[in-house]
Amino acid sequence: MIKTIPNGVYPTMITPYTADNKIDYNAVEQLLHWYHERGVAGIFAICQSSEIFFLSFEERLELLDFIMKHKPADMTVVASGHTADDLDRQIYEANKFIEKNIDAYVFISNRFAKADESDDVLLKNMEYVASALPEIGLGVYECPYPYKRLLTPYVLKKMAETGKYQFLKDTSCDLKQIQAKLDACAGSELKIYNANSATLLESLKIGCAGFSGVMANFHPELYSELVSIYKNDPAKAQKIQDFVGFFSVAECQCYPVNAKYYLSLEGLDINIDSRARNKAEFTPNRQMEIQQMFELTKLYKENILK
Numbered sequence: 001m002i003k004t005i006p007n008g009v010y011p012t013m014i015t016p017y018t019a020d021n022k023i024d025y026n027a028v029e030q031l032l033h034w035y036h037e038r039g040v041a042g043i044f045a046i047c048q049s050s051e052i053f054f055l056s057f058e059e060r061l062e063l064l065d066f067i068m069k070h071k072p073a074d075m076t077v078v079a080s081g082h083t084a085d086d087l088d089r090q091i092y093e094a095n096k097f098i099e100k101n102i103d104a105y106v107f108i109s110n111r112f113a114k115a116d117e118s119d120d121v122l123l124k125n126m127e128y129v130a131s132a133l134p135e136i137g138l139g140v141y142e143c144p145y146p147y148k149r150l151l152t153p154y155v156l157k158k159m160a161e162t163g164k165y166q167f168l169k170d171t172s173c174d175l176k177q178i179q180a181k182l183d184a185c186a187g188s189e190l191k192i193y194n195a196n197s198a199t200l201l202e203s204l205k206i207g208c209a210g211f212s213g214v215m216a217n218f219h220p221e222l223y224s225e226l227v228s229i230y231k232n233d234p235a236k237a238q239k240i241q242d243f244v245g246f247f248s249v250a251e252c253q254c255y256p257v258n259a260k261y262y263l264s265l266e267g268l269d270i271n272i273d274s275r276a277r278n279k280a281e282f283t284p285n286r287q288m289e290i291q292q293m294f295e296l297t298k299l300y301k302e303n304i305l306k
Contacts, residue, residue, distance in 0.1 A: 002137045002189075003103050005166045006076055007209040008041025009223045010193060011216035012049035014256045014263075015063065017273040023055075023063055027270040029070045034268060035216075039224035042076030043067075044106070044169065044212050046097070048143050049256055052083055054275035061096055068100045078139055078167055080106040087125055091132045104137035104167050110149040119155050130164060139167030142195075150177070153184035160188035169212045171195045175202055182207045197248035201241040204230050215248050217259040219297050225305060236304070243300055247293055257282045258290050265294045 016027035113122035173196040191209035230237040
């Protein structure tokens, strides 16, 4: 059954590791509840922030199984894990993920066509895979790895017309492109969730359904508040936007290592190990930057989230 994906905030869930490079399920469970306590609508699991290109298929499936068994009951889960090149292998893996009772399965746009191939090739391959899946809401993530393929309004319109698609994680960081995409899927069930912090408030005003970005691993409660109050309290919304937009420069620092460090400051039992990034890059001065960001976030919440 195709479920409606609620508006709101969908953090791109990170993957914690133990010191011996295994998935740290104790930290995964803590993280699920940490997100939930901060008012998110759901999570985007098994995504690039989860380091899916550095996890085996078996690890991705096991991680998703754990998430579905230990998540809060009312938490919506959209999930990907869509890394394979071969289309039939994509179908096999997608079906295994869907069997875990996720709310929507999210494709990665660059998995359906090479950089020099047309939108029609992408649409043909997307339909081949989608038609082999059970009835479930589908989504697409414009993942920047191994190359970023932004969806055109033409592709969005074709997707919307199928009635299958519910979720687009937009990574264009461009309000003009977002507006064109919104126009292309107007009147359909396909919603757009902005991944870019700086443009978030303006994108909500023109019709985006929420936020799905890496910065929801730092202060998701601010994003949740912004999404919930932007219509009724524009002045407060702008103050929150100014804060989250500026601090989103942390994306360019040493992510996801820095996010894991920030979460440890929040009290989670999580270390900074990563398969995607060398933690040695997270130098003492960078750690100090995140400590200062953490303290300023606390101060800001005390004065704004009243």
